[in-house]
Amino acid sequence: MPILTEDLKSGAGHYIVSEASGYRSRDVGTIVSGAGVLKPGSVLGKITAGGAVTVTKTDVGGGKGALTLAAPAYGAGVKAGIYRVVIVEPAANAGSFVVEDPDGIIIGNGNVAVAFDGVVKFTLADGATDFAAGDIALVTVAIADPAAMGKFTLYDPAAADGSAVPAAILYEGCDATSADVKRTLTARDTEVHAAVLTWKAGTTDNQKAAALAALAAAHGIIAR
Known part of the structure; x- marks a missing residue:
């Protein structure tokens, strides 16, 4: 059997x-x-x-400081697309900002010259010219196979x-x-x-x- x-x-x-x-x-x-x-x-x-992630950045411009990407420049849950870093409270040689994800959702708040440690990671430095409210820097995320x-x-x-x-x-x-x-x-x-x-x-x-x-x-x- x-x-x-x-x-x-x-x-x-x-x-x-x-x-x-x-x-x-x-x-x-x-x-x-x-x-x-x-x-x-x-x-x-x-x-x-979903795959190899490449992160690039665009500064505010006009001598208003540079955005420096961390290494690595992203964390778990990062989306493909453009993250906007928007100055909301400018100050002399300082200021604060919000970060919007590619869908326009605010994912965090940060301060000029202080590392932002979210799904994107960077430091926005002050330049010779102070930031103004509404100034924008960009962090662009490309994912090879999303x-x-x-x-x-x-x-x-x-x-x-x-x-x-x-x-x-x-x-x-x-x-x-x-x-x-x-x-x-x-x-x-x-x-x-x-x-x-x-x-x-x-x-x-x-x-x-x-x-x-x-x-x-x-x-x-x-x-x-």
């Missing part, structure tokens, strides 16, 4: 101990092409940098594309070897059975513990 074996990690949502009522614990996300064959219960990271941004792949603590931050758990398996795949995700407010979760090969116990702590703190996904 043949022996039948069953993969206990093949069922959708097998790792769930409890979740919120209705579908509040779940979302739909895109698993990025190249992620491979993933089982339900795979711990996922979200890609926030198509992957916002998609999910296996959590990888060594990744530089944003997936080093755990973001969700795959509810149902998929094959994303050669194409993007939409799947249901456990995104928030869920108790999960830690022992049956699936991790990227090589993830250490310490890295798993840190990832579970991060899921609990940021998403309310609690490991039991």
